[in-house]
Amino acid sequence: MTEHSLNHTPLHALHLELGAKMVPFAGYAMPVQYPMGVMGEHLHTRAHAGLFDVSHMGQVILRGDGAAAALERLVPVDVQGLAEGRQRYAMFTDEGGGILDDLMVANRGDHLFAVVNAACKEADIAHMRAHLEGVAVETVTDRALIALQGPQAEAALATLVPGVAGMRFMDVATHDWEGAELWVSRSGYTGEDGFEISVPEDRAEAFAHALLAREEVAPIGLGARDSLRLEAGLCLYGNDITPDTTPVEAALAWAIQKVRRRGGAREGGFPGAEVILRQLDEGAPRRRVGLRPEGRAPMRAGTVLFADENATEPLGSVTSGAYGPSIEAPMSMGYLPTAQATPGTRVFGEVRGKRHPARVVDLPFRPAGYRK
Amino acid sequence: MKYTEEHEWLRVEGDLVVVGITEHAAEQLGDVVFVELPELETQVAKGDEVCVIESVKAASDILAPCDGEIVAVNEALPDTPGLVNEDPTGDAWFFKMKLDDMSVLDGFMSEDEYKDFIA
Incomplete structure (x- = not known):
């Protein structure tokens, strides 16, 4: 793929300004590292706070009365039981029980909000549109997604958005920052405390700048993101989980709640249920x-x-x-x-x-x- | 000091040649986390893979720059691979060779030529 055909995130100019080394990733020009280097960025995130541009990931809104019940037809996860203001990990499965993608799904009151992997987002959206009857599947294309991760993430973000201090792991909430509506979740993919913040694209650079102005916050590239998630034992879609691996083989059975397992009130009813439910009982x-x-x-x-x-x-x-x-x-x-x-x-x-x-x-x- | 197109530097020390990687190469590699050295007293041919370097990004090889014998290796590197980033042209030398023919050194780049090469 040539440089010209790569998409840019709303933070592209900021990456260049910060001296990032840019690489193609899932069709986007993304920062693999900044001048601090992969090792320094990794350790900075573990000790302080790291800011990651994850705007290449897919942000999707599912609207409609039956959205949670409909989504359960595609994932082996309890979506209907997800309380308002909470998020959980899920995966799309195929008929053989393999994993098509992993995602985060949040209950934001009048809609569900999903974040899916960049490389899979077009397929995921097509998959949802094909199978979620009566549900409006809206792709969010006018927002950046910024992750702030590390033990000092809360302190840094709370100076701009005081309300986030009260959030627990996997809570989601809407907060205001200088008139910009932020969709915040207390989560991430580094094994650290932290937040993922969906911010309107025209305010994304100013918001990132405001965070980076804090001494404890440094920009972190994809290189350190990978070593951080691996130390945390988290799967990289396409490597550790693929259509050839089932959630049980992938040691992700914890993500399948009892209500979707054999004997549960909403047992099965997702692609590959026969294989996955059998493996849950008998092992993989x-x-x-x-x-x-x-x-x-x-x-x-x-x-x-x-x-x-x-x-x-x-x-x-x-x-x-x-x-x-x-x-x-x-x-x-x-x-x-x-x-x-x-x-x-x-x-x-x-x-x-x-x-x-x-x-x-x-x-x-x-x-x-x-x-x- | 002489330089190879594989981003190694060669420094003559008596009748031996000390081999390491350039600062440019160390920067490109990123943080080095693993070094595997050649065995002592092995005869190598130009282009043989004699060392392995792994950085946070990837694995790469160091090639023998000339024909000759490996007569010393830097025992500090396997335990402190980070030296390659801290002092690539000094403390982080990789090995010393006794060349079959010292005159082959004339064929390598000078510092100025290497600077043009990486520019």
């Missing part, structure tokens, strides 16, 4: 795990995993892998047969033709700092 053949290489060499996505140094048949492979700046060690996630998916199991990853040992560990690699 393989499972997403955390892996800690015993040496220093990172085992990156695609690294093939074996039971021992001589095995000829692979057990599975790594789907995300990098160096974790906060844990100061390499870390990976991947899929292993359920029998080998127990923490403590030793497997071998083949890196540059040599097999190196790694241990299966519990996720996340680093405990989350959510404000429950």
